Amino acid sequence: MSHMAERAEHLWGGWGDPANAMALPPSIQSLLGVLNTAPAPATPLADLRPAPSRVDPGPLRDIVGAAHVHTDDATRLRRSGGKSTPDLLRQRAGEVSSAPDVVVCPSTHDEVQALLTFCSSARLAVVPHGGGTSVVGGLSPQADRYAGVVAIDLWRLNSLVDLDPVSRIATLSAGMRAPDAETILNQQGFTLGHFPQSFEYATIGGFAATRSSGQASAGYGRFDAMVVALTVATPAGSLTVGRAPASAAGPDLRQLFLGSEGTLGIITSVTVRLRPLPPETTYHGWSFPTFDEGLDAVRALAQDGPLPTVLRLSDELESTLQYSTDGALLIVATPHPHPHPLPGATGLGPEIGEKWLRGRYSGPYLRDALLDAGAFVETLETAAFWSRLPQLYRAVRDAFGDTFLLLCHISHVYETGASLYFTAVGPMISPAHWSEVKAAVSDAILANGGTISHHHGVGTDHRDWYVREVGELAIDTLRAAKRRLDPHGILNPGVLIPLP
Amino acid sequence: MSHMAERAEHLWGGWGDPANAMALPPSIQSLLGVLNTAPAPATPLADLRPAPSRVDPGPLRDIVGAAHVHTDDATRLRRSGGKSTPDLLRQRAGEVSSAPDVVVCPSTHDEVQALLTFCSSARLAVVPHGGGTSVVGGLSPQADRYAGVVAIDLWRLNSLVDLDPVSRIATLSAGMRAPDAETILNQQGFTLGHFPQSFEYATIGGFAATRSSGQASAGYGRFDAMVVALTVATPAGSLTVGRAPASAAGPDLRQLFLGSEGTLGIITSVTVRLRPLPPETTYHGWSFPTFDEGLDAVRALAQDGPLPTVLRLSDELESTLQYSTDGALLIVATPHPHPHPLPGATGLGPEIGEKWLRGRYSGPYLRDALLDAGAFVETLETAAFWSRLPQLYRAVRDAFGDTFLLLCHISHVYETGASLYFTAVGPMISPAHWSEVKAAVSDAILANGGTISHHHGVGTDHRDWYVREVGELAIDTLRAAKRRLDPHGILNPGVLIPLP
Incomplete structure (x- = not known):
């Protein structure tokens, strides 16, 4: 089975391997009863037809070989957009306008270079494709002004x-x-x-x-x-x-x-x-009476050590809903058999740490199950200096309003601050409605000292707030660098840097 | 005494406070006998006359106030060039062509902004002045094409x-x-x-x-x-x-x-x-049989810890000449009363560590004393990945040839590599001769995986090698950013980025 075929199931309409599709846990099923949701299945891939490809594959075949240039519907659809909830909702509703005209799979740096040289001369927009997992619209360029869109999938650069x-x-x-x-x-x-x-x-x-x-x-x-x-x-x-x-x-x-x-x-x-590679890593759970107390403890570890490998503090609601624990749950991984004692915390032992470890990549699968069940779920994140975090946490919660159950954790710490990661779950809303909520939350993030993204990136979704965060002169400086490297602006146009 | 007056002695012809001028230690005096040097006193500041100022101070006075705009010879001379040995040799020989036309001392960000806006409109080159300690020609712009040179001394931004x-x-x-x-x-x-x-x-x-x-x-x-x-x-x-x-x-x-x-x-x-602020820091000396063995030990500390605060390994010649110790001397500072044992090393106790601590800022004073005595002395530095360091060390020594006594230490370590810092001492040579030696050494650095500077910077002295290190396209990308921020190219022209 070729890697292209292998990837067929991964990049459309849902996350990952369908064999790993997740049933909703009973706790979440009862939650859905409260939310009063109704099943909302996705449009099958086979029912979708993107617009005909506008790009002549000939010159691309000359560069990478005919076997590595794809214009069939299924391959194009699988390289269409990323994995944000709005991306998924559009895909599930059968919206296919973001499909690239052609998917090209180079195997060397020189082939990538030749592709870019050609696409620049032909005014073809280029979307680089790695895992296709962007959750911020990073794979949804604004390419109306171009002769076509070429997705360059890098999977063959794999050594x-x-x-x-x-x-x-x-x-x-x-x-x-x-x-x-x-x-x-x-x-x-x-x-x-x-x-x-x-x-x-x-x-x-x-x-x-x-x-x-x-x-x-x-x-x-x-x-x-x-x-x-x-x-x-x-x-x-x-x-x-x-x-x-x-x-x-x-x-x-x-x-x-x-x-x-x-x-x-x-x-x-x-x-x-x-x-x-550490000889072993142990995962333990600890419980703090409140998120605020946990936050102080996490700050002490980040600033004065000893710093664990993983440090993840959930707020009270996330601790209850995801882990059925009281207070604020802290997951700590250390490369030692025994964790350090944590003042103010109750040790919960390794079981809950190992439960977190087993489920560490399951969030996106759970999202698919929730979307299938007719619930809305999305995540967003920010980071700020320690002194701003409590206020930022409250401001983001306020901006979300009470439409959603809002879960939060801290999972990236620094001497000077930390990230806040929010998960919102609620009744199904339209991408447009979510866009309004997200705008209010993004405004609150900027107004309270947060960055618009700690690790998801900017893409198209955060672009307007990114401009506000760094300022027009900084954006213009990036534009100047881009003009030198990409004179015809073919690279992921409209992602990160607004079109002039 | 105003700060300007206070600085008068600091920024001309030698380093720092003349009250701290250093007598040559006996070991170095006997070295000078071997080198056969003859005293070479500097031209007194009072004997020097820079060219008349070409800049009308009026508009600058309007921005920062008349008291903070200086066109007198002494102030201009003191903001002339930096503190590399070639800078000092030129200054000591009475060469004053690099004096700025005027020295302006703003006290706020807004004043700096207004000065730049004005200087850009008037096509005046600007040299920012902090401590004036550049050793790579960072304060010697190529300003022939400009209507004049304004040194912006930032000492009043001091809060x-x-x-x-x-x-x-x-x-x-x-x-x-x-x-x-x-x-x-x-x-x-x-x-x-x-x-x-x-x-x-x-x-x-x-x-x-x-x-x-x-x-x-x-x-x-x-x-x-x-x-x-x-x-x-x-x-x-x-x-x-x-x-x-x-x-x-x-x-x-x-x-x-x-x-x-x-x-x-x-x-x-x-x-x-x-x-x-740590409650205390202790400084200890350790001796390794060879520099190579010390290097392995330093790498182990950098990669696997525990990482001291200061970690400074001298090669055999530096250990002998500067510290009168056999083998390779390692200075270790830790925020604990007792140092960790170091396998393979002999503990030399705290005396030698404290000697290093007392002399940690004295290098530039020692250089002045050597120049006065007619010897040549200069330093340069690089960094590379661990696997390249032994070869880089040998290649730099070979490129220096045998004109100089060459001392080396490692004083900045990372998980992936470290810096090498060389001090060359020998009979007096001209700046032009040094320039040839330095070019051969810089070629050797690039050919053996080193960066042209780990911490001194690029300035004008390293510019050609910097371009080779990062490549023309990277330089052109920086130029594009500079054009957006500095459309008339007034900021330190010719430093770092070659003039087009």
């Missing part, structure tokens, strides 16, 4: 290019999925330690392009902090940025491409810092 | 703007010198932990603009890693970058201004991450 065990660095091709990277590195005694909820499908290049952060970020850091070097293809040519463990040789240009979401170039390989 | 003890962050004005910052923060129980050799004179804004790294970087990190946010004035307007402890909202624009060396804007305030 370990180099591993330097002395320096503890490895160069990985950008299309490699996270589980493949972990498997290969584990065999050499190393780990990246990067386990976001999208782990099963997301790619190394996608992590870099979106500044991903994983569930073990307390111990291993954000993905951008692991990146030692990047190789990037742009319509204007190729470059490699990052050369040494640290440098004072000018601005850190890695940081221009990290978080650029495919708008400045296509990342084709990433050199990452490795850590030795 | 603690904000301190958030919960989030452990503080906002400091960019012109604040490091000792003032430490004093103010220490009073609140905090420290930056940033102690570069330029500590006594360098400023917060200068640290940011040059990606400084201090002697305690093992424990506290590089300065760029401490920066949470920056406020910057540019000819095109002002911006603030950095908002949260971490963010996935696009490229990290702090990293565009960090290391920009005054070419993209003038940093007017910096928000930094703080650490609690």
Whole structure:
């Protein structure tokens, strides 16, 4: 079975492997009774027909070979949009206007470079495709002004290019999925330690392009902090940025491409810092009387240590609904058999920690089950300095109003602050209605010292707030850099940077 | 005594406070006998006359007040160039062509902004002046094409703007010198932990603009890693970058201004991450049989911990000449009364550690004494991944040839690699001769995986190698950003980014 066929089930209408589709737990089924939802099945993939492809595949075939250029409906549909709830609702309703005209699968940096050179000359918009897991509209460019849309799927760039065990660095091709990277590195005694909820499908290049952060970020850091070097293809040519463990040789240009979401170039390989695979990791649960008390304890660990590998504090409602515990649940993972005692907390033992571990990637499956059952569910996240967090937490809750059950946790901590991750569950609403709620919440985030995204990225959904967060002059500076690298603006147009 | 008068002695012809001028230790005096040097006193400041100022001070006085605009010879000479050995040799020989036409001392961000707006409209080149301690020609712009050169000295931007003890962050004005910052923060129980050799004179804004790294970087990190946010004035307007402890909202624009060396804007305030002031720090010496064995031990500490605050390994010649010890000396500072045992090393106790601590800022004073005595002395540095370091060390030594005594230490370590810092001492040579040696060494650095600078920066001296290190497309991308922020190219022209 080819990888393309293997991916067929993954990238349309739902998350991941249908074999892992999830039944709703009884607690959530009873919740749905309260919400008074009615089943809302998705339109079957086979019933959908995208508009005819506008792109001549010939020149693309000359670059990557005919076997790697796809214009069939199913492949195009599977590369259509990302995995936000509005994306899913549109897809489930049979809306297919975002399908690319053609899907091209290069296998080398040079092929990616040649594709970009050609697409730039032909004024074809390009959407880079890694795992396809964007939840912020990062795969939904505004391409009306272009002759067509080419999805460049990087899955064939899937190799370990180099591993330097002395320096503890490895160069990985950008299309490699996270589980493949972990498997290969584990065999050499190393780990990246990067386990976001999208782990099963997301790619190394996608992590870099979106500044991903994983569930073990307390111990291993954000993905951008692991990146030692990047190789990037742009319509204007190729470059490699990052050369040494640290440098004072000018601005850190890695940081221009990290978080650029495919708008400045296509990342084709990433050199990452490795850590030795720990002999074991234990997961324990602790309970604090309140979220506020848990927050103080988490801050003490983040600022003064000892810092666990995973540090995840749920607020009272999330603790009750997801874990049936009182107070605020803290999950702590450490590379030691016994956890440190936590002042003010009640130890709940390893069972609840292991339960969290088993379910760590199941959120998106649960979402599909909830959507099937006619409920609305979506997540959003932010980060702020510690002194602003309590006020930010309240302001976001207020902005959500009482339409939703609102769950929150802190799962990424720093010396100076932390992230807040919200899950909203409620009766089904339209994407337009959600868009209004999300706008109010995004306003509240900016008004209370939060960033518009700690780890989901900007895409198209956060773009207006991103502009407000960094300011027009900063956006214009990015535009100037983009014009040099992408003179015809073909790369993911309208994502991250507003069209002029 | 005004600060301007106070600075009079600091910024011409030698380093720091003349009261701290250093006598050469006997060991070095006997070395000079071997080198056969003859005293070479500097031209007195009073004998020098820069060309008449070409700039009308009137509009500048309107912005900052007449008392803060200086066109007298002495003030202009003191803001002339930096503190590299070639800078000092030119100054000592009476060469004054790099004196700015006027020195302006704003006291607020808005005044800096107004100065840049005016200078851009009048096509006046601008050199931002912090501590004036650049050792890479960062204060020697190529300004022939401009109507004049305005030095903007930031010393009056010298306040603690904000301190958030919960989030452990503080906002400091960019012109604040490091000792003032430490004093103010220490009073609140905090420290930056940033102690570069330029500590006594360098400023917060200068640290940011040059990606400084201090002697305690093992424990506290590089300065760029401490920066949470920056406020910057540019000819095109002002911006603030950095908002949260971490963010996935696009490229990290702090990293565009960090290391920009005054070419993209003038940093007017910096928000930094703080650490609690440790109750005590102990300094111990350890001796390894060889530099190679010390290097392996230092790598083990950097990769697997425990990581001391200071970790500084001298090679055999530096250990002998500077510390009269056999083998390779390792200085270790820890915030504990007792150091960890180091396998393979002989403990030398605290005396030698405290000797290093007392002399930690004395290098530049020693250089002045050597230059007075007719010897040549200069330093340069690089960084590379661990696997490349032994080869890089040998290649740099080979490129230096045998004209100089060459001392080396490692003082900045990372999980993936470390820096190498070289000191060359020998008979007096001309700046042109040194330039040839430095070119050969810089070629060797690039050919062996090193970055052209780990913490000194690029300036004008490293510019050609910087272009080779990052490539023309990266340089052109920076140029595009600069054109947006500085349309007339007035900011430190020719520093970092080659003139088009």
